[in-house]
Amino acid sequence: MKIIAVIPARYASTRFPAKLMQDLGGKTVITRTYESAVNIGLFDDVFVVTDSILIYDEILNNGGKAIMSIKEHESGSDRIAEAVENLEVDIVVNVQGDEPFINKEPLEKVIEVFRSDFERKVDLASLMVEIKNQDDINNPNNVKVVTDQSGFALYFSRSVIPYPRDTNAGVRYMKHIGIYAFRKEALMAFYRLPMKSLEASEKLEQLRYLEFGKRIRMVETTHVSIGIDTPEDLEKARHFLNS
Numbered sequence: 001m002k003i004i005a006v007i008p009a010r011y012a013s014t015r016f017p018a019k020l021m022q023d024l025g026g027k028t029v030i031t032r033t034y035e036s037a038v039n040i041g042l043f044d045d046v047f048v049v050t051d052s053i054l055i056y057d058e059i060l061n062n063g064g065k066a067i068m069s070i071k072e073h074e075s076g077s078d079r080i081a082e083a084v085e086n087l088e089v090d091i092v093v094n095v096q097g098d099e100p101f102i103n104k105e106p107l108e109k110v111i112e113v114f115r116s117d118f119e120r121k122v123d124l125a126s127l128m129v130e131i132k133n134q135d136d137i138n139n140p141n142n143v144k145v146v147t148d149q150s151g152f153a154l155y156f157s158r159s160v161i162p163y164p165r166d167t168n169a170g171v172r173y174m175k176h177i178g179i180y181a182f183r184k185e186a187l188m189a190f191y192r193l194p195m196k197s198l199e200a201s202e203k204l205e206q207l208r209y210l211e212f213g214k215r216i217r218m219v220e221t222t223h224v225s226i227g228i229d230t231p232e233d234l235e236k237a238r239h240f241l242n243s
Contacts, residue, residue, distance in 0.1 A: 001090045003111060005043040006083060007033060008076040009097040011052030016230050020055060020097050025241045027062075029228055030055055032100035034064045040104045042111060043093065049083035074195065075205035077180075081191035084184065090114075092187055094180040098228040100237065106221040110181040113217050123186035123214040126153075126206070127177040127221050136175070143176040143204060145218060153216040156204050174218075176206075177225070186214050 009030050013019050020030040027035075030048065037046045048059045048066045059066040073079040076094060084092055091114050095102065106127050113125035128145050136142055140158035147153055155161060162171055182190075190208055199207040209216060228234050 001114070002044050002088065003042070003091040003093065004045045004047065004084070004087070004089050005037045005093045005095045006080045007037060007046070007048045007095045007097045008079045009048050009050040009052070009055050010079075011050070011055055013098075013229075016228070016234075019228055019234065021058065022228075022234055024100060024234070024237055028058055029100055029234075029237075030097055031058060031062050031064070033095065033097050033102070034059055034062075036100055036102040037095050038064075040102055040107065042104065042107055044089075046095075047083065048097070049079055051079075077182075077187065077190050077205050077208075080182075081187050085188065085191075089184055092182045092184055094178075094182070096178060096225075096227065099225045100228070101226050101240065103223045103225065106177075106179065106219070106223050109219045109221065110179065113219060114181065114183070117217075120183075121215060122217045123183055124206075124209060124216045125181045126216055126218055127179050128174040128218050129177060129221055129224060131173050131175045137173045143178075145174050145176045147174070147218050151218050153206070153210065153218050155210065156202070156206050158202055158204070174220070176218075177221070180206075189214070 009020050021028050024032050034048055049069050050056050051069045056066045056068050067083040069079050080094055110125040113122055131137055137160055143156055144161050145153055145156045146161050156176055193212050196211045198211055226237055228237055
């Protein structure tokens with residue numbers, strides 16, 4: 001089973017433009033993310049896929065592998081699908097370009113889902129972490145997920161799910177962490193399918209998979225990554241690196 005990591009890297013970011021090219025301890029954010037993905041030793045190959053010649057050159061100039069995205073895309077899955085369409089791979093892992101401090105353990109967990117899926121019931125695997133603070137639960141920037149008893153996703157939402165009509169029901173609220181591992185055929189199916197109403201409404205690409213019957217196996221983790229979405233996050237990342 002050939003497993004690769006693909007790091008989608010858009011130059012333009014709504015909250016923090018050019019964040020991936022910012023300096024983080026003498027290297028750009030995207031270079032640190034790429035090197036981390038290589039150094040954890042889980043992947044047969046690692047690629048950055050980008051719409052920016054600046055990011056493309058940055059990776060190549062630092063000895064890495066990059067693929068230039070030709071088309072405009074609505075989502076990271078679409079961009080990754082274009083990049084891997086002609087590659088001979090079995091599992092594609094989406095690593096977030098703005099999370100340079102990659103932790104090996106949760107990635108091992110999502111890969112193990114496929115190694116043990118002898119009946120090929122899983123199309124995607126992803127991560128979730130329990131959240132307990134009410135502000136975190138109510139925050140629409142924290143995507144929540146509910147699963148069935150076998151750990152397969154039933155729905156993702158920016159809203160509070162499930163709704164706490166009975167506060168004594170013992171519900172655990174799970175935040176989705178946007179690291180995915182795809183079977184290549186599921187990823188390519190996504191690429192050719194249209195966006196439907198649920199995905200368009202919530203602006204969550206994973207809903208396209210559910211709307212068309214793909215199965216997403218969720219894996220619980222306690223690890224919370226350090227993402228860089230704002231200049232303040234970058235300062236925190238610099239402090240973390242120095243410490």
